[in-house]
Amino acid sequence: MKKNSVILFLLLSLNLFSQDIMFYEKEISNKDNYEFYDYSVLQKKDNIKLTGTLITPKANYDKIVFIVPGSGKDTRNSHFILTELLLKNNIAVFRYDERGVGKSEGVFNNNSYTINEMTEDFQSIFNELKTTEKFINKKIGLIGHSYGGLITIGAVEKGLKCDFLIQWATPVERATESLKYQIKTGLNKQEKNLQYSDNETKFKVMDSISKIIDRNATLDEMSLKKVIYSTMKKYGYKKNDFGWYITFSSYLELLKKNFIPVYENIAIPTIYLIGDNDIFVDPVANTSILKKINNKNIDIKVFESLNHYLTSSKNLELNTSLYEIDEVAKTYVLDWIKSK
Incomplete structure (x- = not known):
């Protein structure tokens, strides 16, 4: 991953034209060993x-x-290594083209395509397919990686029913805390969004905005922004210094989310996976929240010396190597799914 890029949340923001496969994806090998069924679902x-x-x-x-990948553009060819592992072990896999990508309709825009819309898209697909012939009488599980985990837990919050859930390097804590962690790790210092020379001021501004959002979460986007601008002005902060932080719908909607109550009450067998070298999502803070919740339906596994993608590589350039999940992690995921 290009370290000087501005990261929307957990993955690189991309401005690529729609295509059937992204340059960091790959079709599975040995295609003759499997059956392929294409589906088209109307998001009403x-x-x-x-x-x-x-x-x-x-x-x-x-x-x-169902595999739901992280932020950025993804097609039905994401997580190809994990997909083939599951298939070799007699587990079917469904993946989809995000809106405006591959063969899916609509427009993909990292700035305006919100977590709510992503969740609605996934729900539309899941709810339609679970009643079709190939899905009936099958156990159905979800793997949500990174931002994809926010989509899957968001769907569960809205009533989606599945048989098991894997949350892979997904932020459990509020978005503000995850963004602060990325500033600390140097992954995304928010130089444009928060034009302050020191992290302490950045964190104070972020916390203040978060509290304002929580107090006014029911307001529409324009009204909420007005309240944030006027309140922050009273606190002595200039709009030009923090305005970009709340400019885009995708950021603002993310800052509203709080999925901790969903984890507290989830009844679906769930496992939370993360590497202790993850610089996107804080492995200590997020697992600590889950341990404190102590929901008997949630297992936790932290992999030593692995990163956000559960690889040991220190090279996070955006290419197919991101999907080369570590053998120990692959085996653990596979065994856990087999046990459900």
Whole structure:
């Protein structure tokens, strides 16, 4: 990953034209060993068609896993190494093209495509497919990686029912805290969004904005921004110094979210996976929250010396190597799914 890039939240912001496969993705090998079923689902709210592919073993199988990748553009070819591992072990996989990407309709825009819309897109796909022939009488699980984990837990919050859930390097804590962690690790110092020379001031501004948002979360976007600007002015902060932080809908909606109550009450068998070298999501803070919650339905696994992608590589350039998940992590994920 290019270290000088501005990161929306957990992955690089991309401005690429729609295409069937992204340069950091790859089709699975040995395609003749599997069956492929293409689906097109209407997302009724925005009247766009979303497309994806179910890949199944040729032998009988009893589990299907939906894989939801992190932020940035993704097609039905993401997480290809994990996908092939599951298929080799008689577990079917469904992946989809995000809106405006691959064969899906709509427009992909990192600045305006919000967590709410992403969750609605995923829910539309899941709710439609679970009633179709290939999905009936199968155990259905979700793997949400990074931002994708926010989408899956958001869908659960809205009532989605699945048989098991994997939250992989997903922020459990509020977005403000995750963004502060990225400033500390040097991943995203928010130089444009927060034009202050020291982190202490940045953190004070971020905390103040977070509290204002919480007090006014029911307001529409324009009204909320006005309240933030006027309140921060009273606190002595100039709009020009922090305005970019709340300019885009995607950021503002993310700052509103609080999924901790969902984890407190979740009844779905869930496992939370993270590497102790993750510089995107704080492994200590997020696992501490889950330990404090102490929900018997949530298992926690921290992998020693692995990063956000559960690899040991220190090279986070955006290419296919990001998906080369460590053998220990792959085996652990596979065994956990098999046990459900």
